[in-house]
Amino acid sequence: MLAAPINPSDLNRIEGVYPVRPPLPAAVAGYEGVGQVHALGPAVDSDYLSPGDWVIPSPPSFGTWQTYVVKPAAAWHRVRSDVPPQYAATVTVNPLTALRMLGDFVNLSPGDTLVQNGATSIVGQCIIQLAKLHGLHTINIIRDRPGWEEAKDKLKQLGADEVFTQSQLDSIKNVKSLLGALPEPALGLNCVGGNAASVIMKFLRQSGTMVTYGGMSKKPVTISTSSFIFKDLSLRGFWLQKWMNSDKAEESRTMIDYLLSLVHEGKLKYEMELTPFSDFRLALDKALGKHGSRPKQVLSF
């Protein structure tokens, strides 16, 4: 492989907390990445793949954390090679999750608003930019931590309409007073749980939907009876791997091409910590928290 990311979900798989586990003892970790075609088997149509092509495993599959991978040709999707490799390596999980969640739950029209927590995550950054491209407004909630003002500025530069820290919202009785001229959000995206999910629900409009796709605080979602009965909120979940399982290989490849075209045009970008493959072990130790706190994502290439 040319490059492969260390995603938080990779670590969860290694820790065994994901419900899908690769067969042991021969498992190789790593769920996405970009490779370059080294050689073709004799039966592979040379129109489909050629040596030198950039390819990603699509649907994603275990084993990208290795130098050489042999798979049937159909398991690879050729992608454009005029984008930075770190984007081709990471387009399948986080940007695709962002794109699906914008389309799969609520019928949003230009001018509508959505609210999300964990907005500095890669999914969060993609949500902001994809929403902006579709004429949608975003209310973004970030953690209270040193440097939050810098993080806020970065998200604003990506197109965020509003950015608040959790404690700014905790201190306000009626968070909707912060909406200004923006319509009340119809969609909320939650990757944190706990209070950070509760504040999403406070922002949502009557009959709004909150989609949970992560639980970084490790706290559950708590919702009052009246939010169900009188406010008519719907709570759903999203997991890319389940969506992929339902025979969406072609559709996902079309979306990956779309996302990489946005990257090429400079309309989609996100921050990663880059590490040479030779330092992969160090990067993995760091990702596992052996050297301080866990970063969001590390990419080795």
Next chain:
Amino acid sequence: MLAAPINPSDLNRIEGVYPVRPPLPAAVAGYEGVGQVHALGPAVDSDYLSPGDWVIPSPPSFGTWQTYVVKPAAAWHRVRSDVPPQYAATVTVNPLTALRMLGDFVNLSPGDTLVQNGATSIVGQCIIQLAKLHGLHTINIIRDRPGWEEAKDKLKQLGADEVFTQSQLDSIKNVKSLLGALPEPALGLNCVGGNAASVIMKFLRQSGTMVTYGGMSKKPVTISTSSFIFKDLSLRGFWLQKWMNSDKAEESRTMIDYLLSLVHEGKLKYEMELTPFSDFRLALDKALGKHGSRPKQVLSF
């Protein structure tokens, strides 16, 4: 009116905890009931209503706790008078809620299972009987209290497949082992909240839906991140009054006729505490908890 119930929701309205409040100071409480036509205005078509007819306010509206009510003819729905008046008086809120919830959220087929808590409530009793009529199985959860074995027997007689007390379920690690030959439930109905909602979610199958229509424990619903992401549960809410607001008057009258035909055929029954109208004040005090614990429902006639 011939008869009008004291529903828990009437008490909530009087207490002011419902989001919809009747205009004061001239408000009369009572949201459903059956009356007998006393006299018609000169413009009323005598094919539509005649003196002596039994009528219910449809859609339901405030003011059934009074002896005489004057409303436009179109506000009344003539119902059959060959059923006990307590059923005509109570068909609009609880049985209709049960019927809607069976149809509005999950596409259930004969042989499917649903799970509910608060199964001894009138909605719960209606769910059991309506489910049975549609070939659906029910798992029913009731409170731990003196007489629970008798309550279990009564629900079984109504058609319940399984009846468990909350503590029986709390003591079991894998509640699904209790399903026996029944399929995992696709639909859960929650009117309690707290642990009683959590156990509903444990029973639900992958991608199942829990609908909250009450919160008798006054505790919120708490759900883990993994239940959203990996189990793909959906959480929804139901409130009859909101459904009614969306221009469903004709449909609700058809359903009311259907429900009263089931009552007439002996296929739908539920227990109420009956009190003469002359003792209405006593019944109301009792319902408000001034003489011991609150009963589920009291009907005065």
